[in-house]
Amino acid sequence: MGSYRFLLSRRWVTFGVVVVLLSAFAWWLGEWQFGRLDERRSDNRVTETNEARPVTPVEQVLSPGRDADPDDEWRRVEATGTYDAAKTVIVRYRSDDDGQPGVAVVVPLVTDDGTALVVDRGFWAIADRSPDTTDVPPAPAGEVTVVGWVRVDGTGDSTEVTPDLYTRAISSEQIGRAIDRPVFGGFVDAISENGEPVPDLAPQELPELDNGPHFFYGLQWWFFGVLAVFGFGYLAYDERKRGPRGERPHRGGRGPSGPRPPAGPKPKRERRTNVPAEYQRR
Structure with missing residues (x-):
């Protein structure tokens, strides 16, 4: 086994920087998805509360020249x-x-x-x-x-x-x-x-009050970040144990740049048959 000094080479330093950046980006994307999850839960609470409130005259909720309050939606x-x-x-x-x-x-x-x-x-x-x-x-x-x-x-x-x-x-x-x-x-x-459904037109559907896919998306991004770090560690361990991949001996004992050993003559195959020798084709 060798040492980990090869990690100071330009190739491995560059590789490490790329892994750190990818992991940080994956972590940020995971945080963003969990932030979206918190927003979704907050919106769902507002929607559930407002759907249960009694019908109110429009003048008490909306007014000219003022945007509708998002907390009043639904x-x-x-x-x-x-x-x-x-x-x-x-x-x-x-x-x-x-x-x-x-x-x-x-x-x-x-x-x-x-x-x-x-x-x-x-x-x-x-x-x-x-x-x-x-x-x-x-x-x-x-x-x-x-x-x-x-x-x-x-x-x-x-x-x-x-x-x-x-x-x-x-x-x-x-x-x-x-x-x-x-x-x-x-x-x-x-x-x-006038107390009746709008004729000939389909009404607006109420929003789904689930949490959406944000939780699992967030976990997936974090998993990708952890996987990148694990992959870097495994490749470093592998190179320390067996050396650089381009310098390892290939199967059959051939060195990194040595020629393939010459192939010997193929052994003659014994011919097997139930036909008597005097009747066999020569």
């Missing part, structure tokens, strides 16, 4: 007003749990003081992804009482509303600007209209 609120069907907004590129393409149908509900509540009435499956607003199921006329789940506005470029009232994500601020009307911050996913 609370049930109630609002009464009249749908402005001419300002229906189509949210493109949606799909249901089966992968069926469709759109979300969003209609502003104008309350008595002129402030609109942005209502996602539900999902409508389509054959293509660009329906006209006149194709979707119409909102009911007259005064309507809507009960729905509070949702926080989307962000980013996907919330921009085109002049013909199409978007890819819902933002009350962007929709209010497009329809030129004051709106409550946030929006709601409709549960019922």
Whole structure:
């Protein structure tokens, strides 16, 4: 057996630095996944609490010019007003749990003081992804009482509303600007209209209250980091015990650079047969 002095060589120092960096990165990814797990559990507690709360007038939860509080998401609120069907907004590129393409149908509900509540009435499956607003199921006329789940506005470029009232994500601020009307911050996913389910449209599904895959993903990343360190240690032990791999003798006794020993003559195989010698072919 030799010593571990070879670990000071450039090759092994470089190898060690790479292993340390990979292990540190794997550890960080594991910590990130466990952080996501804590966030998920916190969100689940908020959702469970809000789902159990009684229906509340929308004015007590949402207000114009103020973003919806994330701690209020999935609370049930109630609002009464009249749908402005001419300002229906189509949210493109949606799909249901089966992968069926469709759109979300969003209609502003104008309350008595002129402030609109942005209502996602539900999902409508389509054959293509660009329906006209006149194709979707119409909102009911007259005064309507809507009960729905509070949702926080989307962000980013996907919330921009085109002049013909199409978007890819819902933002009350962007929709209010497009329809030129004051709106409550946030929006709601409709549960019922006048005490009945929304006709012809699929309702928004409640979020799954599980912990997701974050725990096992975190363990996997930590395992990869430990495996990298173990692999480094094993290879170092192997080289100390047997020497560098490129300098080890090969099977058959050949040295690292010596020629293969010459092959001797093959032994003659004894011919076995039950045929008498005088009848055998020569």
